[in-house]
Amino acid sequence: MVKNNFTVEVVQYNRLNYKVTNVYFEEYKYLMPGKLFFNVPDDIAMKIKADVFYGNVVTIRKKILESGRFSAEDFTISKVSKFETTKNRAIIKEKSAIAALAVNTSFFEIYEFIAVTGMLASQGIFITNENREETYLNIINTGDEELISALETYLEIKDTMDTLFKRYKNRVEYLKALEATEDDKQLTSVLKAWDRE
Numbered sequence: 001m002v003k004n005n006f007t008v009e010v011v012q013y014n015r016l017n018y019k020v021t022n023v024y025f026e027e028y029k030y031l032m033p034g035k036l037f038f039n040v041p042d043d044i045a046m047k048i049k050a051d052v053f054y055g056n057v058v059t060i061r062k063k064i065l066e067s068g069r070f071s072a073e074d075f076t077i078s079k080v081s082k083f084e085t086t087k088n089r090a091i092i093k094e095k096s097a098i099a100a101l102a103v104n105t106s107f108f109e110i111y112e113f114i115a116v117t118g119m120l121a122s123q124g125i126f127i128t129n130e131n132r133e134e135t136y137l138n139i140i141n142t143g144d145e146e147l148i149s150a151l152e153t154y155l156e157i158k159d160t161m162d163t164l165f166k167r168y169k170n171r172v173e174y175l176k177a178l179e180a181t182e183d184d185k186q187l188t189s190v191l192k193a194w195d196r197e
Contacts, residue, residue, distance in 0.1 A: 006045030007037045013059050020058040020075070022095050023049040038065055044072045051077050053092055055085025083184050090191065094175045098168065105164055113157040116150045123147065127154070 007026050013019035018036075023045050040048070051058050057078040064070045080088070120127065125147075127135050139151045174194045181187040 004039045005042055006049075007039050008045065008048060010036050010038065010060075010065070012062075016061055016063075017059045017076075018062055018065055020048055020052055020060070022052060022092055024096075024099060038068075044070075044075070047072055048075060051075075053089060055080050055088035083187060086184075087178060087181060087187055090178050090187075091175065094171060094178065098171050098175070101164060101168055101171065105161065109157050109160070112153065113161070116154045116157070119150055120147070120154065 005026055007024055008020050009022045009024060010018035010020055023040075024037075026039065048058055057080055059076045059078070060070065060074055064074050117127075125135060125139065136151065136155075139147050142148075174190075177190045177194065178187070181190055
């Protein structure tokens, strides 16, 4: 029995073909809204991932991929320049890092944040950037343990989400800079300026 633990991310390459831009574990695709994904058997996924990582252009006819009846031979591999290879590797690495960063945010944490915010709102408490400190003090001064606990939960989750969001925004900016490079000089400049591990 063929396992399907992976999904390929594709973009329109031309009128008849898709271009594979990355390969993810199946569960990651829900973290990338607006992207086009297709499930592929694990053996095909590993081959495609290696080709994409090494900077090769991997394409497949739209009609074949959309039919769901395809094999590894249906994917066309085109070699690219050293510049494109280096650029593509950096882009793939960064997209994978963004996907991994999204996994750090639990849907349960998001739900809890929404629930706590809703509970505070039901008490007539709305925290904004303008009233933040005053509202925190007002909640603490009530002595109401339930409200204070809700505030603590709100602050813990908000701090975690703010930190992750800053890292996400930074990575997206870096990704945009990588994608905009047109030659070795620009790419070297971006790689040096952002100094990724």
